[in-house]
Amino acid sequence: MSDAIQFLASIGRTPLSPLEYEAAVNAQVMDSRQVRALLDRDEASLNELLGGANKMVCAVLAADEEA
Amino acid sequence: MAQQGSLACVGLGMMLGAHVSPRSRSHIEQADVVFVLVSDPLVELWVQEMRPDMRSLQPFYCEGTSRLTSYNAMVEAMLVEVRAGHRVCGVFYGHPGVFALVPHKAIQRAREEGLTAHMEPGISAEDCLYADLGIDPGKYGCQHYEASQFMFYQRRIDPSAYLILWQVGMAGDRSLARFSTGPAYRKLLVELLAQDYPPAHPVIAYEAATLPITAPRMEELRLSDLVDADLRLQTTLVFPPARAMQRNQVMLDRLALLDREAEEATAVLPP
Numbered sequence: 187m188s189d190a191i192q193f194l195a196s197i198g199r200t201p202l203s204p205l206e207y208e209a210a211v212n213a214q215v216m217d218s219r220q221v222r223a224l225l226d227r228d229e230a231s232l233n234e235l236l237g238g239a240n241k242m243v244c245a246v247l248a249a250d251e252e253a
Numbered sequence: 254m255a256q257q258g259s260l261a262c263v264g265l266g267m268m269l270g271a272h273v274s275p276r277s278r279s280h281i282e283q284a285d286v287v288f289v290l291v292s293d294p295l296v297e298l299w300v301q302e303m304r305p306d307m308r309s310l311q312p313f314y315c316e317g318t319s320r321l322t323s324y325n326a327m328v329e330a331m332l333v334e335v336r337a338g339h340r341v342c343g344v345f346y347g348h349p350g351v352f353a354l355v356p357h358k359a360i361q362r363a364r365e366e367g368l369t370a371h372m373e374p375g376i377s378a379e380d381c382l383y384a385d386l387g388i389d390p391g392k393y394g395c396q397h398y399e400a401s402q403f404m405f406y407q408r409r410i411d412p413s414a415y416l417i418l419w420q421v422g423m424a425g426d427r428s429l430a431r432f433s434t435g436p437a438y439r440k441l442l443v444e445l446l447a448q449d450y451p452p453a454h455p456v457i458a459y460e461a462a463t464l465p466i467t468a469p470r471m472e473e474l475r476l477s478d479l480v481d482a483d484l485r486l487q488t489t490l491v492f493p494p495a496r497a498m499q500r501n502q503v504m505l506d507r508l509a510l511l512d513r514e515a516e517e518a519t520a521v522l523p524p
Contacts, residue, residue, distance in 0.1 A: 188298070188302060191269075191295065191298050191299050191302050192302075194269050194270055194295065194299070194464060194465060194466065195269060195270035195299060196270065197270070197465045197466070198268055198269050198270020198271035198272075198464075198465040199270050199271065201465065207466075224466065227466040227467060229293075229295065229464055229466065229467055232295065233294045233295055233298075236295070236298055237298075238294030238295055238297065238298050239294040239297060239309075239311060240294075242291070242292055242293060242294055242297070242311060243292075243311065243314040243432060243486065244291075244292030244346065244486050244487050245320065245420055245423070245432070245486055246290065246324070246345065246352065246353040246354060246355050246356075247352045247353060247354050247399055247419075247420065248320055248321050248324065248354055248429055249399050249400075249401030249402040249405060249420070249426070249429070250401065250402060250405055250427075250429075251321065251354075
């Protein structure tokens, strides 16, 4: 598993205070650009570095099935 | 004997790593085939790391094509694998049964074909909204509508309850083929809402956090601001009540009468 995604999943399970978060990110052994993106909480940069999709659609309901 | 296929549509919850239930995770890990439809690219990568062979349903969306066509294609893609005898897991963001046509339709069709299908709930954007905004839907009551459907059909709003509109970024799109509509469409939505709310009525633009490193959007606007506001696909509008609840005195009097009759019946009972 990618270190950055694994890290996100771990802090999703166990929330950290801002100080704990910064220390935890700095303790990660990963690409320095990913560390920077995590410290900046820059999801767009992190996604680009990890090769995620550019565009996601989040609509799973049709307003009118008779349309 | 060949294995019979099955379908489990599971919810991931909204936030990466935070909301997925043990049962949903188990379905994701044990399925033969996993399809994924989530709203955040990093969440999709997370699922991909759990299941490197996962199949994203995002490519089925195509601006200019009715989403009904896309939804039917997503359903069919999953059912082909179920009919082939595979254990299929459809992974959806939030709750797979809330404001989500594809999981419901896939389960319905599978069952019509005699195949096993079920849903595992997840933590929805609605759940996050109540927690983040400190709203209890039971306090004044709460009305939920998909924004375009709210415009297409005649509805009776109760302004003494909360009103929540979903998918406002594409409000008024009759084609189901666009992912956003513009100010002219929102102007009509505001006109409709102005029948029940004053122009300065507060409205909260809400977006649940999908990553543990980001915060939810909870932007307070006024109704009149909505025409030019930044409203996206994932934005939900929350309207607090505009007036106090009105007591239904006729019903209260009838209930009091029932109470008196019950008391009198008890009083005349022999010891």
